[in-house]
Amino acid sequence: MKYGVVIFPSKTLQDRVNGYRKRYDPHYALVSPHITLKSPFDADIDDLDSISEKLRKVAAVHQPFSYHVSKVKSFEPVNNVIYFKVDPNDTLTSLYNMTHTEHFPGEELFPFVPHITIGQNLSDDEHSDVYGSLKMDSIDLTEIADRFHLLYQLENGVWTVHETFLLGKDA
Amino acid sequence: MKYGVVIFPSKTLQDRVNGYRKRYDPHYALVSPHITLKSPFDADIDDLDSISEKLRKVAAVHQPFSYHVSKVKSFEPVNNVIYFKVDPNDTLTSLYNMTHTEHFPGEELFPFVPHITIGQNLSDDEHSDVYGSLKMDSIDLTEIADRFHLLYQLENGVWTVHETFLLGKDA
DSSP states (O other): OEEEEEEOOOHHHHHHHHHHHHHHOTTTTTSOSOEEEEEEEEOOGGGHHHHHHHHHHHHHTSOOEEEEEEEEEEOTTTOOOEEEEEOOOHHHHHHHHHTSSTTSOOOOSSOOOOEEEEEOSOOHHHHHHHHHHHTTSOOOEEEEEOEEEEEEEOTTSOEEEEEEEETTSOO | OEEEEEEOOOHHHHHHHHHHHHHHOTTTTTSOSOEEEEEEEEOOGGGHHHHHHHHHHHHHTSOOEEEEEEEEEEOTTTOOOEEEEEOOOHHHHHHHHHTSSTTSOOOOSSOOOOEEEEEOSOOHHHHHHHHHHHTTSOOOEEEEEOEEEEEEEOTTSOEEEEEEEETTSOO
């Protein structure tokens, strides 16, 4: 089974991001807008309790935090993903580091660049057009995160939440 | 903002239900297969912490339980919803009762009939055809529930999980 760990932004920001994703992101219907803390990884359903337990401990040693969404960026030339940049901060980095130890399955293909995807799988021309127009938009949002979620993927590609982990709550 | 409380069945059952919903349920893309414990209700975002706190207490006083999915049924003539019937059981009834007190917003239009929707918004003819063929399918599944989820709805109609509540865990 495939799992992943994400933070969902506020409803207001999710609605705004979906305004773009509806047009520019073929994954629009599969998962709500999110910051990926841990990319999709395979794990056996029998390991799920142990993974949840470890995530509960990770959540317990972090406090709710604010993060800043500062601009529209793209991962080109690596890939044609357009995203809202989330400025790095200590808590995000620590959450990432603690979910990427030998205690968790999964590997990352790229270094951690916190972001909220607004478009992907675009042709080079589309990407260039869309990115050219979106990067003019001024973004300056501060969001609060007090939880993260462990998701699993259904056969139809849709991600469902298995469990929520509240930051700063006893494990 | 609109909220709801649901139980998601196992991935295996969700995948099976989605096989039907893809064809027969226009809400297919909006929410994963579920048992509704509390129908969509309006609440102010400022009341969310208090609602979560109360749901945590409801979860704490129940233990994980098994439930039986026994057949395909329809709510006709009330409406053209085709569903997997979930046999009533004490824990489900108690979860329903405790989330329908004066401490929670929301009202139910119908008595509690636990079910997992597999088709809805069908024309009378479609409903009759589909139900006629599906009700021959023999269903006899036992599922374990150890959690429920508080969801909220985005502007595009999609339901996102706000929080998971584990049964039998201290509030």
